[in-house]
Amino acid sequence: MIDIHSHLIWGVDDGAQTIEDSLAMLRVAAETGTTDIVATPHANDRYEFDRAELETRVEKLREASGGTPRIHLGCDFHLSFSNIESALANRDLYTVNRLRYLMVELPEMLIPPGIDRALEHLQDAGMIPVITHPERNRALSEDVKRLDHWIGIGCYAQITAQSLEGRFGRTAKNLASRWIEGGQAHFVASDAHDMEARPPRLDRAFQMIAEKHGEAEAQRLLQDNPQHVLDGTELPYARRSPRAGKRRLRFFK
Numbered sequence: 554m555i556d557i558h559s560h561l562i563w564g565v566d567d568g569a570q571t572i573e574d575s576l577a578m579l580r581v582a583a584e585t586g587t588t589d590i591v592a593t594p595h596a597n598d599r600y601e602f603d604r605a606e607l608e609t610r611v612e613k614l615r616e617a618s619g620g621t622p623r624i625h626l627g628c629d630f631h632l633s634f635s636n637i638e639s640a641l642a643n644r645d646l647y648t649v650n651r652l653r654y655l656m657v658e659l660p661e662m663l664i665p666p667g668i669d670r671a672l673e674h675l676q677d678a679g680m681i682p683v684i685t686h687p688e689r690n691r692a693l694s695e696d697v698k699r700l701d702h703w704i705g706i707g708c709y710a711q712i713t714a715q716s717l718e719g720r721f722g723r724t725a726k727n728l729a730s731r732w733i734e735g736g737q738a739h740f741v742a743s744d745a746h747d748m749e750a751r752p753p754r755l756d757r758a759f760q761m762i763a764e765k766h767g768e769a770e771a772q773r774l775l776q777d778n779p780q781h782v783l784d785g786t787e788l789p790y791a792r793r794s795p796r797a798g799k800r801r802l803r804f805f806k
C-alpha cells in the first residue's frame with residue numbers, strides 16, 4: 554500500500570518530535586504493509602515549510618531506516634492567501650515529489666468564498682489539488698455538495714484511514730463510507746502523527762474497505778490511485794469537467 558499523507562518528519566510540525574519517533578513510525582508502516590509513504594509536513598502560519606531542510610531530513614531517514622518503506626516528500630498545504638501566492642510563484646515547491654499533486658487542507662470552521670477560485674488557480678498553474686480529509690471538515694459536513702463541485706472542476710479527495718474506524722466521530726465515519734460508495738473518494742491515507750493515537754497504518758482500512766466495498770476498491774484507494782500521485786500521472790478515469798480539461802491542456806507541457 555501507498556500512504557500519501559503523514560507527518561513523519563521529526564521536529565517540523567505536530568507530528569514526530571524526534572528522529573526515533575520518525576523511525577518508529579516508519580517501522581510500523583513497513584510492518585503493516587506500506588511500501589511507500591509520503592511525508593507531508595504542515596505549511597501554515599505556525600509551521601514553516603523549508604523544502605531543502607525537509608529533503609535533508611528525509612535523506613537521513615532513508616539512510617537510518619534502510620529504505621523500507623520508500624519515503625517521498627510532499628506538503629500538507631493549508632489554503633491561506635500567502636500559501637497560494639507562494640505555490641503559484643513556485644509551482645513544484647509543495648507538490649508530492651515536486652510533480653503535480655498538491656495535498657490541500659481546507660479551513661475547518663468556515664469555507665471562504667474564494668476557495669473555488671483558489672483551487673482553479675492552482676490547477677491553472679499545473680497542480681492537481683487533493684482535498685485532504687473532507688469527511689473531518691465541519692463546514693463541509695454541513696454543505697457536502699461543495700465536494701462534488703470541487704471534484705467536478707478537477708480536484709480529488711483523500712479520506713483518512715482512521716475515519717473509517719470512527720476515530721473522528723460518527724459524521725466523519727458516515728461521510729467517509731458514503732463518499733467511497735459514491736465514488737467521490739480517490740485516496741485513503743493515514744495522516745499519521747505519532748505511534749499511538751494516529752499511527753501510520755493502512756492495513757485495517759484496507760480490510761474494512763475490502764469487506765464493505767470489495768477488494769478492487771481497496772486496491773484502488775490504497776495502492777493504484779496513490780501510485781499516480783507518486784508518479785505525477787493522471788488517475789485512470791476522467792472526472793474533470795470539459796472546462797477544467799481545457800484549462801489543463803493549456804498549462805501542461
Ligand SMILES: [Fe+2]
Pocket residue numbers: 558559560593629744
Ligand atoms: Fe495532515
